[in-house]
Amino acid sequence: MKKYILDLQVVEVSRPHERYVLLKLTDPNGPLPEMMPGQFAQLRVDGSATTFLRRPISIHYMDSTLNQIWFLVQIVGDGTRQLATLQPGDTLNVVLPLGNGFTMPHSVDDRILLVGGGVGCAPLLYMGKAMAEMGCRPTFLIGARTQKDLLQLDLFAQYGDVYVTTEDGSYGEKGFVTQHSLLTGSTKFTRISTCGPKPMMMAVARYAASTATPCEVSLENKMACGVGACLCCVEDTQHGHQCVCTDGPVFPIEELKW
Amino acid sequence: MVNPVMTASGTFGYGVEFQDFVDLSQVGGIIVKGTTLNPRQGNPYPRMAETAQGMLNCVGLQNKGVDHFCEHIYPTIKDLPTQVLVNVSGSSPDDYAECARRIAGLENIPAIELNISCPNVRQGGMAFGVTPEGAASVVKAVREVYPKTLIVKLSPNVTSIVDIAKAVEAEGADAVSLINTLMGMAIDAEKRKKLLSIGTGGLSGPCVKPVALRMVYQVAQAVQIPVIGLGGISCATDAIEFLLAGASAIEIGTANFLDPAISQKVAVGINEYLERHGIADVKDIIGALED
Numbered sequence: 005m006k007k008y009i010l011d012l013q014v015v016e017v018s019r020p021h022e023r024y025v026l027l028k029l030t031d032p033n034g035p036l037p038e039m040m041p042g043q044f045a046q047l048r049v050d051g052s053a054t055t056f057l058r059r060p061i062s063i064h065y066m067d068s069t070l071n072q073i074w075f076l077v078q079i080v081g082d083g084t085r086q087l088a089t090l091q092p093g094d095t096l097n098v099v100l101p102l103g104n105g106f107t108m109p110h111s112v113d114d115r116i117l118l119v120g121g122g123v124g125c126a127p128l129l130y131m132g133k134a135m136a137e138m139g140c141r142p143t144f145l146i147g148a149r150t151q152k153d154l155l156q157l158d159l160f161a162q163y164g165d166v167y168v169t170t171e172d173g174s175y176g177e178k179g180f181v182t183q184h185s186l187l188t189g190s191t192k193f194t195r196i197s198t199c200g201p202k203p204m205m206m207a208v209a210r211y212a213a214s215t216a217t218p219c220e221v222s223l224e225n226k227m228a229c230g231v232g233a234c235l236c237c238v239e240d241t242q243h244g245h246q247c248v249c250t251d252g253p254v255f256p257i258e259e260l261k262w
Numbered sequence: 263m264v265n266p267v268m269t270a271s272g273t274f275g276y277g278v279e280f281q282d283f284v285d286l287s288q289v290g291g292i293i294v295k296g297t298t299l300n301p302r303q304g305n306p307y308p309r310m311a312e313t314a315q316g317m318l319n320c321v322g323l324q325n326k327g328v329d330h331f332c333e334h335i336y337p338t339i340k341d342l343p344t345q346v347l348v349n350v351s352g353s354s355p356d357d358y359a360e361c362a363r364r365i366a367g368l369e370n371i372p373a374i375e376l377n378i379s380c381p382n383v384r385q386g387g388m389a390f391g392v393t394p395e396g397a398a399s400v401v402k403a404v405r406e407v408y409p410k411t412l413i414v415k416l417s418p419n420v421t422s423i424v425d426i427a428k429a430v431e432a433e434g435a436d437a438v439s440l441i442n443t444l445m446g447m448a449i450d451a452e453k454r455k456k457l458l459s460i461g462t463g464g465l466s467g468p469c470v471k472p473v474a475l476r477m478v479y480q481v482a483q484a485v486q487i488p489v490i491g492l493g494g495i496s497c498a499t500d501a502i503e504f505l506l507a508g509a510s511a512i513e514i515g516t517a518n519f520l521d522p523a524i525s526q527k528v529a530v531g532i533n534e535y536l537e538r539h540g541i542a543d544v545k546d547i548i549g550a551l552e553d
Binding site for chain 1: 283311321324
């Protein structure tokens with residue numbers, strides 16, 4: 005898949021949560037390139053003295069009709085804090101699309117479970133949209149600490165059924181995603197794709213293994229180049245050290261040493 | 263070479279990773295990832311820590327070995343429209359020599375760069391590069407079996423880089439490249455933990471440029487063979503500074519991570535500088551500092 009360096013223009017900036025910023029961007033010079041759900045972009049951070057490298061951010065949503073790409077960025081350090089200061093009309097330099105992406109359903113009858121936690125929910129929205137366009141209806145299982153940490157449930161609900169757990173029980177079922185009654189019900193899923201905190205993904209991977217459900221996880225190891233050149237972001241896999249940026253970020257669980 | 267701009271080993275993969283961003287025919291050469299006689303897994307994750315105007319890495323020469331390179335990678339890169347050089351590393355003079363000998367048989371690889379300066383492997387690597395005797399022993403062994411252009415990449419983690427440069431020149435090196443990364447460390451104060459898996463790593467990026475520039479200047483004064491300058495070059499002006507300091511060519515490293523198209527931009531920018539100053543040939547600015 006051809007990769008591009010683009011100067012995108014910020015269309016809209018919102019703060020759905022104190023720790024997140026939602027950036028909506030367009031390419032003023034033409035249609036955005038084709039991108040796969042689960043792929044990511046490297047965002048250049050200007051104006052932060054302590055930030056040197058680009059920030060790898062998953063593609064949250066992509067709409068070719070609007071010619072928009074969305075990034076949901078969790079504000080963690082100086083780099084992401086700087087990204088949150090972008091204003092409509094500003095330019096953001098990005099390298100994209102990078103990485104492999106999620107496995108798409110093979111048939112419209114596939115029952116795909118998309119499990120997200122925190123900012124890891126971001127790429128699942130675009131995955132849900134792409135699946136809906138194929139005629140599939142995904143099932144979303146979203147975990148958060150509390151009700152106020154749940155973002156954009158209405159957007160997910162456009163494309164599939166949404167199930168929720170919160171750790172304090174303030175919304176949905178109380179507990180972790182792997183404790184949701186959906187997983188002990190009668191539905192047999194064709195595949196599980198998950199993105200979120202590592203302990204959550206490990207728990208999902210254990211559940212998948214125990215039910216012999218194919219499962220893939222999206223990793224976010226610390227990254228420099230994003231194109232497989234520096235070998236910094238490696239994950240120790242059954243095939244040795246592999247680059248999360250090019251061999252991933254999505255890996256089938258059987259390839260990992262979890 | 264069409265111009266004096268090359269890409270540094272370990273920052274540009276095998277070149278093909280960057281073909282969406284760079285017209286390789288507009289770049290003088292690419293130096294592909296450090297290659298060793300036997301496959302190496304490299305160091306555990308985490309291998310990278312961001313620093314102010316730079317980054318530390320401790321990748322540790324992960325590669326699939328020279329035979330894999332010759333059989334599987336070389337056929338995919340031998341016809342790239344630029345000069346393709348191979349960076350060679352090892353843990354003994356014999357290792358280096360055997361690896362070099364196997365690469366010498368590859369028609370479209372006109373030169374190798376000997377990495378006697380990797381700070382991230384326990385055995386060998388930088389150990390050879392920190393004494394004139396150690397550096398000379400590797401170059402001597404390789405020179406016996408490698409007839410093509412032999413570049414030796416020098417470590418800045420030494421008392422006198424000039425002495426090392428003179429030692430490898432005396433053993434028949436055709437050129438030196440400098441600097442490799444500066445050994446450094448990063449710590450997470452909140453977690454009270456080292457940020458790199460092996461504790462230390464090599465520092466690169468704009469923060470090392472003044473050190474690199476000084477060393478290139480000193481070495482260029484002291485040796486007759488060409489000097490290739492690298493260390494923090496991020497734009498054409500940086501590259502020109504190295505040429506003025508005495509480098510005959512330059513390598514772009516970490517800057518490839520920030521802007522994958524930077525190598526071609528630097529080549530264009532050097533030409534713009536020459537035009538602006540009415541200089542016909544880039545050779546005329548090599549070492550051309552005025553008092």
